[in-house]
Amino acid sequence: MREENWMDSNKAKKNLLIYAHYYIPDAASTGQILCELAEGMLDRFNITVICVVPSYLGTIDEQYKTKKYYRENINGVEVLRIRVPEFSKANKKSRIKNIVSYFFGAMGATFKVGKQDYVFSISQPPILGGLLGVWGKWVKHAKFIYNIQDFNPEQVLAIGYSKSKKITDLMMHFDKFSCKKSNLVITVGRDLVQTLKNRFEGKKVPNFVMINNWINEKEIYPLSSDDENVMQFKKKYGLEDKFVIMYSGNIGLYYDLENLIKVLKKFRKGYNKEGIYEPGPKTKDGREVVFAFVGAGPVLDKLVNYSKKHCFENIVFIPYQEKSQLNYSLNAGDVHWCVNAKGIKGVSCPSKAYGIMAAGKAILGVLEDGSEIRSLIEECGCGKCCEPGEYGKIAAEIRYFISKAGSPELEKMGRSGREYLEKNLTKEVSVRRYEEEILKL
Template sequence: MKKILIYAHYYFPDVASTGQILKELAEGMLDEFKVTVICVVPSYSGVIEKEYKQQNYYVENINGVKLLRVRVPEFKKNDKISRIKNILSYFIRAILITFMIGPQDFVFSISQPPILGGLLGVLGKWIKRAKFIYNIQDFNPEQTIAVEYSKNRLVLKIMMVLDKFSCKHSNLVITVGRDLVQRMDIRFKNRNTPKTIMINNWIDEKNIYPLSSENEKIVTFRKEFGLENKFVIMYSGNIGLYYDLENLIKVLKSFRKGYTHSGIWEEGPKTADGRDVVFAFIGAGSVLDNLVSYVKKHQFENIIFIPYQDKENLIYSLNAGDVHWCINAKGIKGVSVPSKAYGIMAVAKPILGVLEKGTEIRCLIEDTCCGICCDPGEYEKVKENIRWFIKNASTDKIEKMGENGRNYLVNNLSKDEAIRKYKEAILKS
């Protein structure tokens, strides 16, 4: 049986989407590979539990996958210095522990942490004399440039040189969107572009599926967070830099329920069947505090913030929404794919998309008629689309959209089919 080493950065039980996908990929490849994963101790929130503060390395086994966890410093998501220290610690310790494990046939690394994920794969390839598969979930520095996280031209140029170096030294690059495949050609100006294919991300459609609104746990979830008898427009996922959420939340002033600063009560919109409209944000991230402050300042009573939900509760939280946002900031085309769309499709809910034309998920939404989209920055169009969903909340149009998404997902984007493609591509690399 072939051996494969995966550099995962985050891995279960961390809630990072890439960590969840890599867990399912690693376990799904056990029939073809002996799998070893190098990752950090659980710390996606920035906090590390006491049980992982005693040693520099921990060896675990989860469902047949051998895990080598490296200890890293705690960090704050809005503190660049602490995040850099955390990432560099993972990079250095991951290299050191690579020398401690036996021969490998393949090394598999994702584009997280930015730039260093690719370099880990190259170094792992050289250390283990193995083939290197580079899984690009997000292109950097392009993503950094798009959201203006850094404007230092020298730093960005170095980042580009290093990540192109990682691509050139890979045996295969696997991206997660058609527009990301095109990005490789743009990077290399259609000259000597490394071998690149696309395999979609996924959600486990057998574990995430539509449930009745009367399901006991959905009723409990709605009751706990004040969503009973409401029409819920939900955002679920990372509340970070790449989604333009700080501007989009300003759009919601047009749908506000609450007292104005002059003491006038604004009722907010209702559906035709009398339900109040509520906007629910589930998750955490670097801009969450800014959103919370904005909501408090403007005294919204129909915007609710809900903590990350454990994976076993994801099916209930997703089903608790009536419509789901799927968002990327302007400039993210060909750079990143919001995989949360697969979870929305899995529970047969319609998508309120704010995505650039030609991006992977917008193409999916438009091809399958499972939602309505507009471009990032088209804030008046966002309002118009929200009004459409409110107006049609009591019709079967919304239900049909959800069914379209679920049916397409099951028939074309299943977890088993995606993992089969990964195994086949790796073995042929």
Template sequence: MVEKVKTDKKKLLIYAHYYIPDVASTGQILRELAEGMIHEFDITIVCVVPSYTGKVADEYKKKMFYKEEVNGVKVIRIRVPEFSKSNKISRIKNILAYFIGAMIATFKVGKMDYVYSISQPPILGGLLGVWGKWMKRAKYIYNIQDFNPEQTMAVGYSKNKLVLKAMMMFDKFSCRQADKVIVVGRDMVETLKGRFKGRKVPNHTFINNWIDEKEIYPLPADHEKVVAFKEKYGLQGKFIIMYSGNLGLYYDLENLMNVIEKFKDREDVVFAFIGEGTIREKLVQYKEKHNLQNVKFIPYQDKSDLIYSLNAGDVHWVVNAKGIQGVSVPSKLYGVMAAGKPIIGVLEEGSEARLIIEEVTCGYVTEPQNYKGIEEVITQIIKLKDDSNLSEMGEQGRGYLVKYLTKDVSVKKYTQEIGSSG
């Protein structure tokens, strides 16, 4: 008897905000998720035109919507106005243009069985999913990458109690409307439960984020492209303590510079910051004002070059500001582990990233705002810079990731959870 080939795939609509070629970490995750699930679902992505940097290419300025197909995934891109990351008003206009455009785009995609949205943009991502559920009469899966308003409150981005209360009300509504809520950390499960004390907690599960371990992996120190990267940015012959990722509000990086300054006379050590973000300029100004010769700022690296930049670091920061525990999980953790590098974790006790580092013993950890503790960890790491224990920590991280935190492991879980939502 010939087995029937599966042709009647269920249709899945994903509100992604950013999608490739944009370099936002959620965009990369959603690309790998969508492409990993196309054997099971007929997938349509609704996202903005490439614009993560704030700029929009001329070819995306002519129409409201652009239909494309990327690696078997249907994509509807929405034109949005350009913005500056340091200008709140321009960012709000940009986000609202996506929100309204995505609501309209919902009518352009036909029948859907499932709707999936992430918590980006904050609050609006969840509400888009509810809109899609209602308009398509579909099952709704809400993936919370960051809890808001909790994140907004933690870093003091807004102190307006009325606004924060409204944000909480809307996001709890999105959670209740969801047929399934997926969070990305064990600590985030507790936050979800805490939101609904004494009331029915929405149906939920926890799935770690991941990295493609076949794209990021350890390379020898003398690999020609790793050497070329070091030479290009003046890092050769140094012990490199690296931060790679968004230079934003959620990492307490300005106070980290105060600690780094204590090591300004170490000519054998360099602190490299790779990436862009809202506070990059402040960090550069601090470096110049305090004449920190051993601090380097390096632009975002293309995804194809990330393997070389991550391998150039001898040890990597994985940091969060105080109050982020249970709110989000720094995705840079997975890239560092994939590259087989040891970690300096500045993370709250009980947070998902810290739990992993402690369970795997792939780095040193201390609490956010414990600046004396951070200084001691850096001192200890520098003492061990030629010690095999340091490289063994990195190897343990890589080994754990390959076993439990790969793309295939997590995508399989998502496929099962989405498919079982209805």
């Protein structure tokens, strides 16, 4: 009887297909968000995810190299994985080949997942993510929800990734097409809403809503500095008894990290080009200052080479952390960078801010005035911000945080961020809003 009731309940749910590109165990932030969204909506939907085999860092495990498709059930979510070629994030051609393989593989996989009432796609990979949603809508005769985490070609134009106007105009044509064909566009920031409106220049704007991203505040939370796991993390990477200013996340093209690391020369510990040893700054309580970069991405090699060339002894590079270790790594930082390159306002929203706030840490924001995350930081007072490209002011903010090491002021910033997140940016609040907006269609 119980089994029959369960089957009836399952049949009563609507079917929702998600094109995710990356999904757990991959460390991509969008993959983590979509995992929590999918699992959080299982009470209202039967959910299927189409994604690639685990490959976010470019390599693929042998167990995923023999078949074209792999089926899994992860915590109640049906997952259909597509085999794609390995790639290097530093090699544009191999990256494009990988993405195109996912796109066509996902189109084929759409025929393998049965009836769907809703199709949900994100703006990753750029342009193709939206087109997959349109394809799914047509093939499945379903309603299409387009979740825009990043606007392209606006992002491409902001960093000069493509110089071809023909290419960027074509990208804009296709992504506007995806927006028009959607039943609902969901953006993740107030500034992104304005970008959507600007695209259509006062003409009919597609149906839209803004829902913030989130962090699972029950998995990421403040820990004491002497927590055993935090101490183990610090010891492993030479951060013991140091004042740690940390960047954690994708070391990619949209954050101006190549120029930000040059600012750190003012705080270097090591030999300068004249062969004179510079001891580096210390906090009032005698701790050395260390800059930690946690993650990977196409800019990582440039940062590593710069650090070596200029003989930094107080820059540490740490690999991506498994989700189970993320709370300890975030808590190992005293202050966290949250940065975007100039021109990214209204284009992208760095979700890393939510993890920093959840861990109760102060934020050093390099973000444009009026951008979603800067607005959140200023609303709750959880950090200090300056404009991208204002490198003198960025150096001044670093000095400020060093001068306040261990102070009640820094602790208050971290606490304010955590309290604001608990009230406004929890997983439960955002997931419920996704459910409500989808079921309205």
